[in-house]
Structures are given as structure tokens and as C-alpha cells.
Amino acid sequence: MRGVPPIGARLVAGIAAQDVSEIASCFAAGVEFRALIPPGLRERTGAEETAALVAGWFADSTELHLVESRSEEVGDRLHIAYTFEGVEDDEPYVVEQHMFCELADGVIERASLLCSGFRPR
Numbered sequence: 001m002r003g004v005p006p007i008g009a010r011l012v013a014g015i016a017a018q019d020v021s022e023i024a025s026c027f028a029a030g031v032e033f034r035a036l037i038p039p040g041l042r043e044r045t046g047a048e049e050t051a052a053l054v055a056g057w058f059a060d061s062t063e064l065h066l067v068e069s070r071s072e073e074v075g076d077r078l079h080i081a082y083t084f085e086g087v088e089d090d091e092p093y094v095v096e097q098h099m100f101c102e103l104a105d106g107v108i109e110r111a112s113l114l115c116s117g118f119r120p121r
Contacts, residue, residue: 018061021051
């Protein structure tokens with residue numbers, strides 16, 4: 001069995017650091033990204049647009065702590081999952097996201113994300 005690609009750990013580290021350029025570097029230039037989040041579907045094309053969307057979800061957090069993350073292959077896709085605890089508007093929250101990705105040349109070329117929403121903790 002081959003090793004799990006390191007792109008999952010890089011993406012999660014970029015999100016945790018709130019580093020938009022690091023997040024963008026995990027995506028192919030023409031990435032196709034879909035996210036089902038409360039309140040609905042969001043779609044982006046392109047690394048910068050996708051990174052801005054992902055980073056924007058956490059931009060107002062005054063605290064952001066990675067609770068856990070994992071990456072694993074599911075057939076020909078990479079599953080990246082992570083849980084963060086944070087604080088936004090003085091309200092503590094927890095959020096979990098799952099992303100199923102297709103890779104090309106070591107970066108994410110297509111991804112579908114499902115988000116729990118920011119839940120009170």
C-alpha cells in the first residue's frame with residue numbers, strides 16, 4: 001500500500017494558521033470546488049478563489065485550535081477531515097469538515113466538502 005499524500009496535512013495546517021497563500025498552494029490553478037455548508041451550496045473555480053472561500057469561514061475567529069485531523073485514501077480519492085474549536089464574536093464553537101478530493105500532480109484538482117456548521121460548545 002502506498003503512503004497517503006501529504007497534501008491533507010498541508011491544507012489543514014494552512015487553515016489552522018489562517019494562511020490564505022498556503023491554502024491556495026494546496027489546490028490546482030483550475031480547481032473545481034464545491035462545499036455544502038449551512039446555509040447552502042458554495043462553488044468556486046481556481047485556487048485563489050477557493051482559498052479565499054475556505055479562509056473566509058474562519059477569518060472572524062479570534063481563536064482557532066485544531067482538535068484533530070486525518071487524511072486517508074478512499075479508492076481513488078483522498079478524504080481529508082478536520083475538527084476545529086474556535087471563538088467568534090465571543091461565542092465558542094466547534095466545526096467539523098470532510099473533504100473528498102481528486103489529486104493531480106500532488107495538489108487538489110477537484111473537491112467536495114461537507115461542513116457541520118459552527119456549533120456552540
